[in-house]
Amino acid sequence: MQAIRLASNLILTRLLFPETFGLMTLIMVIIQGLNNFSDVGITPAILQSKRGDDQTFLNTAYTMQAIRGVILWLGCCILAVPAARFYDVPELAWFLPVAATTTIIFGLLPTKEETANRHLRMGRLTMVELASSAVTTIITIILAAILGSAWALIIGLVTGALIKVAMVQWLMPGPSNRFQWDRDCAAELISFGKWILPATVVGFVISQGDKAVLARLLSLTDLGIYNIAFFLASFPMMLGIALISRVMIPIYRSTAEDPTPHHMRRVRLMRIGMTGSFMLLLALLATFGEGLVGLMYDDRYTAAGELVTLIALAGIPALIGLSYDQAALAAGDSRNFFWVTLVRATLFLSLFTLGAWQAGIPGALAGQAMAAILAYPMLVRLARRHNVWDPWHDLGFAILGLILAAALLV
Numbered sequence: 565m566q567a568i569r570l571a572s573n574l575i576l577t578r579l580l581f582p583e584t585f586g587l588m589t590l591i592m593v594i595i596q597g598l599n600n601f602s603d604v605g606i607t608p609a610i611l612q613s614k615r616g617d618d619q620t621f622l623n624t625a626y627t628m629q630a631i632r633g634v635i636l637w638l639g640c641c642i643l644a645v646p647a648a649r650f651y652d653v654p655e656l657a658w659f660l661p662v663a664a665t666t667t668i669i670f671g672l673l674p675t676k677e678e679t680a681n682r683h684l685r686m687g688r689l690t691m692v693e694l695a696s697s698a699v700t701t702i703i704t705i706i707l708a709a710i711l712g713s714a715w716a717l718i719i720g721l722v723t724g725a726l727i728k729v730a731m732v733q734w735l736m737p738g739p740s741n742r743f744q745w746d747r748d749c750a751a752e753l754i755s756f757g758k759w760i761l762p763a764t765v766v767g768f769v770i771s772q773g774d775k776a777v778l779a780r781l782l783s784l785t786d787l788g789i790y791n792i793a794f795f796l797a798s799f800p801m802m803l804g805i806a807l808i809s810r811v812m813i814p815i816y817r818s819t820a821e822d823p824t825p826h827h828m829r830r831v832r833l834m835r836i837g838m839t840g841s842f843m844l845l846l847a848l849l850a851t852f853g854e855g856l857v858g859l860m861y862d863d864r865y866t867a868a869g870e871l872v873t874l875i876a877l878a879g880i881p882a883l884i885g886l887s888y889d890q891a892a893l894a895a896g897d898s899r900n901f902f903w904v905t906l907v908r909a910t911l912f913l914s915l916f917t918l919g920a921w922q923a924g925i926p927g928a929l930a931g932q933a934m935a936a937i938l939a940y941p942m943l944v945r946l947a948r949r950h951n952v953w954d955p956w957h958d959l960g961f962a963i964l965g966l967i968l969a970a971a972l973l974v
Contacts, residue, residue, distance in 0.1 A: 572701040579709055582792075586789075587656075590784075591660055606629055606678075615752065621746070623746075626742075655714070674738075696727045766905050794871075796857070797875035797879070812887045840961075850972055851873075
């Protein structure tokens with residue numbers, strides 16, 4: 565998926581201007597913000613619930629998801645004009661409602677995807693996601709060549725959502741969903757989601773807060789350049805989050821059912837392998853980021869080179885404890901998941917914003933790294949509560965991260 569995105573990125577940067585990517589970054593920040601402000605945790609609820617294979621439960625979740633999609637689109641329409649004025653980007657008033665139709669489309673995404681994740685049947689799902697991403701990329705590139713404006717990315721976004729929903733419906737095994745409302749199922753989903761909702765609200769700060777802050781400080785061109793650098797440097801973290809969110813809830817759920825030393829050792833080795841792989845990718849990007857940008861992009865994006873190194877290094881502290889919060893979700897402990905997310909988001913927003921005002925992007929990224937370090941004790945408390953803390957894993961990779969940062973920055 566990341567290889568397809570990279571190929572798309574390289575081609576589109578030659579067809580479109582940097583400010584186009586800045587505009588799309590801003591649009592996605594607003595859509596993602598509304599998405600997080602209405603997330604009731606349907607996916608993790610299906611993954612961890614004992615009723616996760618009950619079709620009535622799945623249909624009720626599907627119905628809730630569809631209703632949420634319509635509400636999200638209406639919210640984007642209401643926010644379009646105020647957002648255009650706040651960021652002084654008049655085009656947002658037109659672009660945002662069109663781009664936001666993806667929320668209605670994804671609201672109709674079948675729960676076959678969650679069922680495949682629940683049982684770790686990843687083969688067919690991976691092929692569907694790769695195929696939909698490849699087709700969407702080709703369509704977007706053709707549109708960019710013809711239109712040469714942000715409309716190409718927006719139309720491509722909507723088309724991609726339609727393609728993804730259609731492919732999951734037709735190519736994934738399992739019964740189709742229908743609109744259904746079961747009071748008991750809804751009560752379970754809402755009970756689990758009552759803490760997921762505020763957790764995803766504050767989680768928005770962690771995932772999109774950097775762009776929301778920088779959009780007020782940078783021009784659309786500079787924001788577009790930052791987003792190119794972020795795309796390259798955050799690849800290991802995005803890969804880690806994608807893998808961990810799909811795999812670790814079922815694995816931690818099985819660990820709670822079978823807490824034998826042999827099983828715990830296998831989980832520990834799995835975490836070491838994943839963290840080591842992601843750390844190696846971060847190290848490569850931090851070391852060769854500037855050269856990669858010079859090799860792959862034209863002169864308009866040269867400034868992204870230095871940023872790749874800084875963004876990659878800033879992500880190391882968060883990488884070390886990346887999977888601990890999934891243990892809470894696997895146990896249905898959405899309440900403590902929320903409190904940890906709140907602490908992380910508060911520290912991130914305050915230190916990132918302070919750093920940005922004091923020293924620009926380098927200061928902001930230093931604040932991001934410090935926020936992850938300060939949030940670590942809370943993360944350890946959560947991990948110990950669910951018997952998944954591995955201090956030697958964390959210490960070893962922290963030392964490796966410090967050595968890498970010292971070698972590249974001193």
